């Protein structure tokens with residue numbers, strides 16, 4: 001599984017683990033993120049990103065995203081404090097962030113970059129795979145991703161020392177030297193984030209199909225965009241690099257939140273499925289993260305002892321609210337026929353047109 005992923009991404013080191021959440025945890029831990037470290041995170045991500053920071057004792061600092069659906073360079077710059085140690089960038093909805101702008105800020109402030117590319121395996125920016133810009137990166141192979149292992153994840157890095165640390169961290173600290181597991185040394189304290197061989201076998205078979213899936217997804221996405229771009233007011237999420245899209249999502253931006261909500265209502269009424277309206281989604285957007293905002297935990301975490309670095313209930317993130325409010329994402333299936341794609345695109349276009357009317361009237 002990891003060999004096949006290395007071939008696609010060009011990563012020097014990869015480690016298959018139990019899931020994408022474990023992979024991002026390993027990426028943060030092996031990059032040295034721990035107790036009391038402020039980590040700049042997006043308020044629009046799968047919740048695992050934030051959980052991983054918190055479980056390691058880190059303190060999430062939420063910053064603004066932009067139309068790439070990822071943290072923006074300006075957003076990061078504004079959120080930096082003397083305690084900022086790292087940025088945990090998330091490449092959302094199959095796309096890629098504006099890496100040139102972002103890397104300039106990361107370098108200027110001497111920050112550690114960790115990339116959660118959980119949704120962006122097979123995406124890239126100017127020829128470099130998402131996940132490989134910082135010290136370490138992570139991909140998810142759960143049932144919803146471009147390649148699935150049933151459950152699985154992959155940690156990647158180009159740095160050997162970071163890889164060795166992750167390799168031990170994900171297997172109870174074992175150094176994996178020699179051929180007698182019971183006699184191995186333990187350079188660090190770790191935990192069990194191993195993937196099972198059964199899951200890895202499925203992951204390997206699925207990873208082989210990724211170039212084919214991506215090619216078809218991109219063709220389908222283009223076809224749908226052609227139909228939808230005829231609807232006045234409809235636009236699409238931006239990509240840091242148009243050539244590096246993984247093609248897993250069609251990300252539609254409506255003119256405003258109210259129109260997006262009406263479009264969702266129209267699509268529900270018309271029986272159109274397969275889309276996410278993240279603005280009201282319980283797992284992907286901070287507006288619904290009551291347990292995180294109010295630090296509800298099973299046992300005491302570092303953040304409760306050290307204090308949250310921001311007032312999570314009163315964040316100043318207007319750009320993020322605007323972008324996520326306007327966003328409707330469709331998961332693309334590479335098996336759709338031309339007829340199915342056109343029929344779906346026409347249905348979405350009709351719903352969007354209808355939803356737009358009260359604004360134009």
Ligand SMILES: Cc1ncc(COP(=O)(O)O)c(C=O)c1O
Pocket residue numbers: 019020021022024045046048049090116117118119140141142144152153
């Ligand atoms: C951005 C992101 N990070 C992390 C994860 C967690 O991956 P997993 O479900 O494999 O634990 C996901 C899964 O949806 C994700 O989308």
